Each structure stands twice: as structure tokens, then as C-alpha cells.
Amino acid sequence: MSNLTTSINVQIDKGAQEKENFELYQYFTEDELGKAAKELVYIKKYPEEYKSFDNVEDLKKALLSDD
DSSP states (O other): OOHHHHHHHHHHHHHHHOGGGOGGGGTSOHHHHHHHHHHHHHHHHOGGGSOOOSSHHHHHHHHHSOO
16 A cells, blocks of 8 residues: 555544544544445455555546546
8 A cells, every 4th residue: 555545544543543533523424434434444455446646646636537
């Protein structure tokens, strides 16, 4: 996994453990975050099914592309 992917995963894991201090609960429901946590488990188990990025520029290009 790339450093960027690892950083995002760490933040999600940290938030799951420290719910009361986690900013994502301001923007998403508990149900939405629960689904995201389950998907994160799947992504960790099958990383070859997902793209990963080593830098923000490549991530932005991928997000802005029509592919």
C-alpha cells in the first residue's frame, strides 16, 4: 500500500477507536462510517482490487479523470 493510502487507513482506524474525538462523525452518520469501516477491512484483505497512489497529484488526476 502507498504512504497516502496507509495514512488514510490510519486515520479511519483511529477514528473508529476514538469516536468521541473523531471529526468524520461531524460529516457522516454512524451507519455510513460503519459501512466504510467494513469496506476498509475488505480493501485491506484484497488490496490488489484497488488502485493506490504514492502522491496527492496522482490521486487528484485519477479523481478528475473520466475513467
